[in-house]
Amino acid sequence: xxxxxxxxxxxxxxxxxxxxxxxxxxxxxxxxxxxxxxxxxxxxxxxxxxxxxxxxxxxxxxxxxxxxxxxxxxxxxxxxxxxxxxxxxxxxxxxxxxxxxxxxxxxxxxxxxxxxxxxxxxxxxxxxxxxxxxxxxxxxxxxxxxxxxxxxxxxxxxxxxxxxxxxxxxxxxxxxxxxxxxxxxxxxxxxxxxxxxxxxxxxxxxxxxxxxxxxxxxxxxxxxxxxxxxxxxxxxxxxxxxxxxxxx
Amino acid sequence: xxxxxxxxxxxxxxxxxxxxxxxxxxxxxxxxxxxxxxxxxxxxxxxxxxxxxxxxxxxxxxxxxxxxxxxxxxxxxxxxxxxxxxxxxxxxxxxxxxxxxxxxxxxxxxxxxxxxxxxxxxxxxxxxxxxxxxxxxxxxxxxxxxxxxxxxxxxxxxxxxxxxxxxxxxxxxxxxxxxxxxxxxxxxxxxxxxxxxxxxxxxxxxxxxxxxxxxxxxxxxxxxxxxxxxxxxxxxxxxxxxxxxxxxxxxxxxxxxxxxxxxxxxxxxxxxxxxxxxxxxxxxxxxxxxxxxxxxxxxxxxxxxxxxxxxxxxxxxxxxxxxxxxxxxxxxxxxxxxxxxxxxxxxxxxxxxxxxxxxxxxxxxxxxxxxxxxxxx
Numbered sequence: 001x002x003x004x005x006x007x008x009x010x011x012x013x014x015x016x017x018x019x020x021x022x023x024x025x026x027x028x029x030x031x032x033x034x035x036x037x038x039x040x041x042x043x044x045x046x047x048x049x050x051x052x053x054x055x056x057x058x059x060x061x062x063x064x065x066x067x068x069x070x071x072x073x074x075x076x077x078x079x080x081x082x083x084x085x086x087x088x089x090x091x092x093x094x095x096x097x098x099x100x101x102x103x104x105x106x107x108x109x110x111x112x113x114x115x116x117x118x119x120x121x122x123x124x125x126x127x128x129x130x131x132x133x134x135x136x137x138x139x140x141x142x143x144x145x146x147x148x149x150x151x152x153x154x155x156x157x158x159x160x161x162x163x164x165x166x167x168x169x170x171x172x173x174x175x176x177x178x179x180x181x182x183x184x185x186x187x188x189x190x191x192x193x194x195x196x197x198x199x200x201x202x203x204x205x206x207x208x209x210x211x212x213x214x215x216x217x218x219x220x221x222x223x224x225x226x227x228x229x230x231x232x233x234x235x236x237x238x239x240x241x242x243x244x245x246x247x248x
Numbered sequence: 249x250x251x252x253x254x255x256x257x258x259x260x261x262x263x264x265x266x267x268x269x270x271x272x273x274x275x276x277x278x279x280x281x282x283x284x285x286x287x288x289x290x291x292x293x294x295x296x297x298x299x300x301x302x303x304x305x306x307x308x309x310x311x312x313x314x315x316x317x318x319x320x321x322x323x324x325x326x327x328x329x330x331x332x333x334x335x336x337x338x339x340x341x342x343x344x345x346x347x348x349x350x351x352x353x354x355x356x357x358x359x360x361x362x363x364x365x366x367x368x369x370x371x372x373x374x375x376x377x378x379x380x381x382x383x384x385x386x387x388x389x390x391x392x393x394x395x396x397x398x399x400x401x402x403x404x405x406x407x408x409x410x411x412x413x414x415x416x417x418x419x420x421x422x423x424x425x426x427x428x429x430x431x432x433x434x435x436x437x438x439x440x441x442x443x444x445x446x447x448x449x450x451x452x453x454x455x456x457x458x459x460x461x462x463x464x465x466x467x468x469x470x471x472x473x474x475x476x477x478x479x480x481x482x483x484x485x486x487x488x489x490x491x492x493x494x495x496x497x498x499x500x501x502x503x504x505x506x507x508x509x510x511x512x513x514x515x516x517x518x519x520x521x522x523x524x525x526x527x528x529x530x531x532x533x534x535x536x537x538x539x540x541x542x543x544x545x546x547x548x549x550x551x552x553x554x555x556x557x558x559x560x561x562x563x564x565x566x567x568x569x570x571x572x573x574x575x576x577x578x579x580x581x582x583x584x585x586x587x588x589x590x591x592x593x594x595x596x597x598x599x600x601x602x603x604x605x606x607x608x609x610x611x612x613x614x615x616x617x618x619x620x621x622x623x624x625x
Contacts, residue, residue, distance in 0.1 A: 001400065001402075077480050077491075079477070079495075081476075087359070087361065088359065089359070089360070089381070091358065091359065094341070094344060094358075094417070095344070095348075097417075097421070098344060098345070098348055098417060099348075101416065101417065101420045102348065104291060105288060105290055105291030106291040106292055106416065106419075106420040106423065106424075107291040109420040109421060109423065109424040110424065111421070111424040111425045111426075114420075114421035114422075114424055114425065115425075115483050115484050115610065117338070117417075117421065118337060118381065118383050118610055118611065119360070119381045120381050120382050120383060120610075120611050120613070121383075121483060121610060121611050123478075123611055124478070124483050124610065124611025124612045124613070125483065127478040127479075127480040127611070127612055128480050128481065128482070128483070128612070131480055132478060132480060133477050133478045133479070133480050133491075133492065133495060134476070134477065134478065135389075135392075135476040135477075136382065136476065136478045136611065136612075136613055137380050137381065137382035137385075137386070137389050137393075137476075137613070138380070138381040138382065139378045139379065139380065139381075140359065140360040140361035140363075140364070140378065140379035140380075140381055141361055141378060142361050142365065148376070148378055152393060155393075155396055155397055155400055155402055156393075156396060158400045159396040159399060159400050159503075160503065161396065161474075161475070161476065161499065161503075177347070177355040178355045178356070178358050178359060180356055180359055180361065180362070209402075211401060211402060213376070213402075
């Protein structure tokens with residue numbers, strides 16, 4: 001199973017943006033930056049400020065990834081899929097929502113918060129914002145770094161469900177006492193994965209999944225999503241052309 | 249393409265701990281929707297749900313643990329290299345309620361990833377394990393992904409386990425959205441007033457042809473096709489024109505290599521909300537035309553089990569195919585426009601090998617499976 005990475009976008013404690021605009025990618029154990037509409041989108045998005053923090057994080061990183069792949073502008077809805085992993089998901093929103101349930105026997109429960117108490121709600125937001133109609137779900141994982149979402153993206157492409165899938169991770173970080181796993185990452189990293197490359201844009205590399213579950217970028221094993229983002233940036237910076245159409 | 253067999257299918261519902269118990273109750277037109285006693289409902293839009301009376305929480309664990317133990321106890325042997333996909337919307341959110349209420353509870357249960365970890369450990373599975381969260385289409389998508397993993401040759405067997413609970417967290421949310429029916433829900437009825445929540449679990453073991461025959465497993469039916477599509481229209485409401493559901497069904501038919509005329513019955517999402525049922529009827533009538541194929545919803549019997557709905561309904565769908573009978577839609581009386589001669593309060597017999605089952609959910613997600621008749625005992 002094989003496809004190509006054509007876009008990378010992220011929001012991490014180190015910053016936010018598109019792969020093509022940066023020469024470095026890193027994850028720091030620090031606070032996430034404030035994500036404002038103007039920092040992410042050129043066009044108006046009045047609803048963005050009202051989204052919960054987890055949704056803003058995910059929608060922003062998906063926006064950067066699509067922009068990096070040249071797919072951010074659209075006029076007709078497109079069958080692009082989204083498969084995203086998370087550890088803590090919308091837990092922060094769950095807690096905020098339940099705080100509205102406790103007083104007055106639930107009479108004050110907030111419908112606006114409840115709508116975002118699913119880890120996949122932000123994918124629905126991204127689908128609306130970017131006109132994406134493909135396969136769309138969240139994987140609950142115990143590790144931020146797990147590339148399982150990309151494995152499933154490749155399986156969906158190989159099965160013919162989608163030709164393009166956005167895969168990645170979104171997590172607002174540990175929230176004691178609910179935290180699990182040994183990692184303490186927060187942020188969102190997304191990759192645009194395409195079956196073929198028809199545009200003149202350079203790909204970051206060919207992504208391959210073997211039947212024994214090993215994921216590789218240009219033949220090099222992918223151990224984690226942050227490491228994959230670093231590798232993509234490195235490929236671009238080093239002018240590695242052994243990537244897209246020449247392998248297609 | 250590799251065939252995907254369902255070799256085991258079990259359910260836990262208020263009607264009992266087996267698919268057979270559920271099937272008999274549904275066929276008899278029974279409803280498990282009744283007044284809730286698990287938490288106070290005074291402040292809410294409704295006071296009924298289909299809940300499992302003897303579900304318990306012990307050792308600070310969520311009630312999910314009890315549900316999972318009972319579910320796995322129904323299953324036959326699972327090959328050790330089987331991959332696992334679980335599906336849930338809120339899994340052990342009852343433990344968040346307890347922690348917020350100052351009661352002892354294991355906080356790790358609140359995160360859905362715990363479910364797949366628990367089941368993998370319980371069954372000592374060596375394969376991969378992860379949880380799919382896609383609102384009310386979670387289990388349908390988990391089945392689609394499991395089928396895709398087998399069909400593409402990535403793996404030989406996938407166990408899909410799904411569950412959700414009736415909790416105050418979820419009940420209050422649907423109440424705040426004003427979509428709960430004060431009385432038991434009435435799918436596809438002209439006078440429907442909303443949905444009724446339910447709880448339950450299902451497990452379906454998927455295998456490729458070679459492994460299923462090698463192990464001498466029952467061939468209950470096949471997952472023949474699947475499709476998933478997003479409306480890209482609204483976060484909590486379905487697209488009025490059903491664009492996402494229609495696309496999901498078209499994809500499922502295409503991947504099954506079948507045409508719409510070959511579908512003999514439809515197990516619909518049929519929640520009983522005004523907009524969902526209208527949207528579904530619009531899509532089914534557009535795809536199947538005026539043909540009188542049976543369309544049924546089991547939510548009048550067991551309520552809306554959210555992330556588990558697609559798994560329970562796939563198991564019932566297989567049973568319906570093998571019995572060549574569509575179960576009654578409990579609560580249905582006066583047909584909504586487009587439901588005439590298709591939805592019935594009584595069982596409807598049919599003749600055919602393929603059944604369509606669909607689910608839709610928050611985030612605009614829609615999923616469809618085409619099931620093929622097997623040899624269910």
